Amino acid sequence: MSNFGIAPPVARVMAGGLADALFETAHRDPALPQIARRDASAPDTWTQVSAAEVRDEVVDLAKGLVASGIRPGNRVAVMARTRYEWTVLGFALWSVGAEIVPIYPTSSRDQVEWILRDAACVGVVVEDEQGVMTVGSVCAQLPLLRHVWQMDDGSLARLVEAGRDVPDATVDSLRRIVMPDSTAVIAYTSGTTGHPRGCALSHRGLASPCDVLLAGWRHTAAAPGQQPAILAFLPFSHVYGLMIQGMCLRGGLLLAHEPELTEEALSAALLSFRPTFLFGVPYVFEKIYKNFLRKAQQAGRGALFERAVRTAQDYALAAERQRLTAGPGPGMDLKLQHAFYEKTVYRKLRAALGGRVRGGCSGGSPLNRDLTLFYAGIGILVHDGYGLTETSGGITAQPVGREKFGTVGRPLPGTEIRVARDGEILVNGPSVFHGYVNDEAGTREALQDGWLATGDIGRLDSEGYLSITGRKKEIIITSGGKGVAPAPLEEQLRMHPLIHQAVVVGDNRPCVGALITLDPEFLAHWRGALSASNTNELLGREAREENALRQEVLRAIAGANSTVSRSESIRVFRILPVPFDLANGMLTPSMKLRRDTIVRQYAAEIEAMYATARAGRQTVQEDLAGWDDSDDVFRRTRPR
Incomplete structure (x- = not known):
């Protein structure tokens, strides 16, 4: 089938590993703000860390890993929430050719034991004492595990100190032998049934969707002349979170971290950091909407809010028809109503998200069409995309200026999508994984002639837009x-x-x-x-x-x-x-x-x-x- 390309087909040529992008940025533009780090003494204050400063921290930590015996091809697990140290550690591991095995910090003892053993990890970095206790309870069953480092007890600082005598050139040499098709991450599936399976994702596979999205969509992530600012709150233990981190470091976007997914923490971070673009899952966008509604009702303005919602959706629907050449666009009456609610409601809603958000992307599962119309109508165009762990992240996106709500967009350039006779979505492209670790039978079942059988059910329309209707294994058959x-x-x-x-x-x-x-x-x-x-x-x-x-x-x-x-x-x-x-x-x-x-x-x-x-x-x-x-x-x- 034909590939519906919607962005430049080649964004950049990749010759090495994922860590190279940070070093290239630090060399080209050392003062560029790369990460915003929250001040420990003033949680509402963010300190910008330049690309050169991040690179230097990565090199120092990488030297400590070398001094501790971490070698190319070694697998090191990271079991922590989304935080600054995760990013620095991840790039340090990639700089020495190690493979990262992300583990959710809330994983059970049995899950931790299974992943560490199945991936043959030689080390694990945990966040706190609870993580140490969890890993400690299974160490006896893990003869290959040599290191357990704890972020919050100063272990990373001690690693840096241990590597003081390692030359910077050693890290540079190790980084340069990493090839694009080398394994970067062993990402374990969520395991809705049975044991989770480790997906071997290459440096090229993880970089591919990031680079294509940066080439085609970067300009939509912030106002003209403004550096895009991204608040990462989704777990880096999931491929979606890794893709967000990768886009920021590969594209020179300002990255901030929020480890807590509570309503209070996220709201405070949005107000203080003021991102320009939101990456989330449907639950987040649904929750934001419900909070808007609840607060409006508590203030006695529920009826006003509901009228404003209907106007926003009607306006976005008319605008959608216009860009898809199916209608004339909003009429004069609708424009006047929309302008009234822009002054009285919409700008206040945007202010609650920091005041600079101009767009967003939802992934993980399809976003409700009426909800996307609401956000578009208040001035925040939320794109719905699609991807899997096995595809290293996103494989579809909404074409700029041709967004079709209720779909997950079109295949990214270089990626092909087919729908089998039974409705299953099949994918072929540069981001498709190498296979499951220690599971040849599962790999053969998932990859057939280079095509990944996703297990998702969907349909492609005549213009190449993909709609997801469910999971193949979740279809209910009544009596x-x-x-x-x-x-x-x-x-x-x-x-x-x-x-x-x-x-x-x-x-x-x-x-x-x-x-x-x-x-x-x-x-x-x-x-x-x-x-x-x-x-x-x-x-x-x-x-x-x-x-x-x-x-x-x-x-x-x-x-x-x-x-x-x-x-x-x-x-x-x-x-x-x-x-x-x-x-x-x-x-x-x-x-x-x-x-x-x-x-x-x-x-x-x-x-x-x-x-x-x-x-x-x-x-x-x-x-x-x-x-x-x-x-x-x-x-x-x-x-x-």
Whole structure:
């Protein structure tokens, strides 16, 4: 099939490894601000570190690694949150030809043991004492592991001191023997089922999507004449985080780190660092929107906010039609409404993100189309891209000026995408991985004639735009033989402000059902508003809340059901008291649902949910009978 290229096909010729880019930048423009580091004594203050200063720190740490016996081809694990030291350490390891094995700091003892043993790591860098204890508990089973370094106890400073007598030329010599096709990272998949598998990613593979995106999209990441500033908060233990770091160091973008993913920490970092572009996952963009809505309602401006949202979406939709040559663009009335809300609402929303954000990119899973229209309408064009661990990061992007919301864009130049007869997406290109470590059978299954079988289901339209509809292994087959992709339904459910997570079930069941968790912050706000507005004393407070909550969830389900056929619609549901998270093992570290684990853990609740329906109790469809569509404030009827 033809390749729909959307940027210059060749961004730069790569002759060495990933570390070279930093050294080249430091030589060419030594004073360029490369990393912004938070001041420990003043968390809202950021100190800029130049490219030359970062390079010098990398060289000093690399010499310490050499003095400690780290050699080319050795594998060293890094088990830490997204922080300054991670970046310096990573480039130091690449500078001596070592291979990095990222491990999520929240990984369990068994996961840590498996990865360190499977990758044959000779060293591991942890963040804190908890990390030392986790690794220490499995050291007896890891005879190849020689070093355990802890960031927070001064180990990296001691490494630097140990390398004082190693000549700088030694690091330079080791760096120059690293080839583009050498392995740079062994990235372990999240492991939604069974043990995670290590993907061997080359220096060239990791650099390829970064360089193509920089060539075609760098100018969209900041205002003209302004250095793009990126706040990295996604884990570097995931390939998406590594790609963000790589683009910053390869493209001269200013990189800052935020290790905490809490609402408070992220909000404070956005306000103080003031990024120009946001890289995130759908959960982040959904959460930002819900926080906007909650704060507007708390201030008594909920109705104004909802009108502003509708105007933003209408404006973005008209603009989308215009750039795709399918319409004339926003009319005069819509322009006037948009200008009014720009002064009263939109600029305040942008200010809450630091005031300089002009765009964003969402990855990990598809972003809701209505949400992308909202962001575009308030002046933040969020692109939806697609990639996997096995593809070293992104393989599609939205063409500049031809963005089509609801899709993940077109294949990057040099990358080809096909859709098999069963709907599976196949990929071929320079960023595709070398294979799984210690798993030849798995590698042969994934790579067929150079094409990667992604396991994702999707479709390509006539212009080469790709849409993701689900995971091949996650398709639900009801007892009636109907195949249902759960992801689109779950995405629609999460758009309701009260719903935090949703898992659609129904394998070998008569109909589709859903397990739902609630957003704690919005639930507390909703309960307060409900108590203040309800004067009905005939029912107790708990009964009123339960009835009202059920009606809100039913509205969300009605909105989701409106996007699918009746046979695919959700008929039964359960609200769970505890959200799915890393601590209870229901989420992968990259925030994806562990479906098999959830279904096993909540088997009794699922059985009871369907038993209630079999016993003749009301289903969702019966509850909704007699509703008028106009009653469903969350149902949108925008053209797709």
